[in-house]
Structures are given as C-alpha cells and as structure tokens.
Amino acid sequence: MDTPGELAAALDRVGYLADEGLATAAFLALRMRRPLFCEGEPGTGKTALAKALADALGTSLIRLQCHEGIDAARALYDWDFPRQLLHLRAMEAQGRTDDTEAELYTRRFLLARPLLQALETPGCVLLVDEIDRADDEFEAFLLEVLSEHAVSIPELGEIRAEEPPVVVLTSNRTREVHDAVRRRCLYHWLEHPGLAREVAILRRRLPELTESLATQVATAVSRMRAAELLKPPGVAESLDWAQALLALDRPILDVESAAVTLGAVLKYREDADRVVAKGLDALLA
Secondary structure: OOOHHHHHHHHHHOOOOOOHHHHHHHHHHHHHOOOEEEEEOOOOOHHHHHHHHHHHHOOOEEEEEOOOOOOHHHHOEEEOHHHHHHHHHHHHHOOOOOOHHHHHOOHHHEEEOHHHHHHOOOOOEEEEEOHHHOOHHHHHHHHHHHHHOEEEEOOOEEEEOOOOOEEEEEEOOOOOOOHHHHHOOEEEEEOOOOHHHHHHHHHHHOOOOOHHHHHHHHHHHHHHHOOOOOOOOOHHHHHHHHHHHHHOOOOOOOHHHHHHHHHHOOOOHHHHHHHHHHOHHHHHO
C-alpha cells in the first residue's frame, strides 16, 4: 500500500470505513514505523482499527488490555512456576542437583505475555488497549519496550524484535496519558462518525439492513449523542440497536420499536429515563 487511499481501500475490504484523516494517520504510522496513539470517546472505532489493520495486512493481532495494577508479569513475561516445580522434583528424584537454576530458567519455562509475543511475532499488529487505565509506572515501562523493540530478561539476556510490530495505542481519555507517550507516537483523535458514514458502517456490517432503517437508527443515535447522556452511544451501540430491530423483524424505527429496544443502545437507567422524558417521538421525528 503506497498511499493513504490504498490503505483506506484495504481497510474498506475488511469492513472498516476510515475517513481521510484516520487513513492518513494509519498510513504514516506504517510508513514511519511509529506507534499510532488513538484517542476518542468509547465506541468511535479505535480498537476496531487495530483489528482491521491486522486483517488488511494479513497478519496476526496481539492485544494487551490495560487495567489498573497491570505490571510486567502480566504484560511481558512470567515464569511457569508449576512446571518449574515439577521439573525440580524430577531432577531431585534423579539425584541431579547441579546446575539446577540454569535448567529452571530457560526459554522452556518462560510464559510469553502480549508484549513479548509481539516482539517475537514479525510484522504483527500490537494493540495496547485503553492505556489510560494503566498507571504511570506501567506507562514508563511500556515506553522502554516500545522505543527499543527489545527487552532484557535477566536469566536469558536481550530479546529483540526481528521486525518491530505495528503498534496501536488507544485511550478513552479517562485520564491524561503522559507526554512521554505522546512524543513517541503519531496522534489521531477519533470523532463519532457523521450521519452518512455511520449509515454506511451499519449497512456494511449488517447487509440485510435497509437504507431507510439504517438512516433512522443513525439519526436517532446522533440525537442521543447531543443529549449530554452519561454514556453517549458509540458505533457498537448503533450496531446493537439495528441488530435488535432486525432480530424482532421491525422494518421501521417507530416509537413502539424504540421503546422495546432502548436497552440495546443506552446502558444507564438515567440515560434511558432522560431520553424517554424528552419523548421518543421527538427523538425519531
């Protein structure tokens, strides 16, 4: 793929519709071999972009889901202690006590976690999802791994990637990610799609969905996003809503259909109460 347009076309073929800005950012990340840091509201397609890139490039996706308290043992590697213990007992039964440590700390007993898997899988896509959920210490640790594309394991030495992974980091901006991360990445902010693009996404993912029903769903969701809800619906919720209507064989989104399927698109009671209080007929007008 030699241009952003060619990358956008490749993503389109695997079901991901990227606008020009996102396609250009992803293309530059590939061409410049830099991590791509995607921020935006939940449901704007950040995680889906990494999956689509892996499909479009014909490579594997390795995902590191960040959370509070994540550390190197969960992200990089750990030792398989149960297997080491069994091996140690077998050695003792055979009367072998020399070089015990050398045998126990070999690649055979190393459990590769997502970061190490990514360093050892040439050309893969590494998704570091929701980095804003990790703490500052983990951010610092992650930077070292991503900058050098290598890691040092005390018992084994340095393991360096033959071909650096394509890295996509996502953040829902629950907190500010450190400037050190931003400096090392290309950055792109993802907005919710416009009406026409969201209709296209719905129809691409749900081919049996009619143009009129897709437009009704996308229009109603767009109005919900402007209603200052606790959890504005993302594209995933739009898809859920359309899928729920199809499952109930509802060809149009009227007040009755919306009332019985609202739980597919709104995930908080307060949000549902607010939308109902304003009137579903107004939402669907």
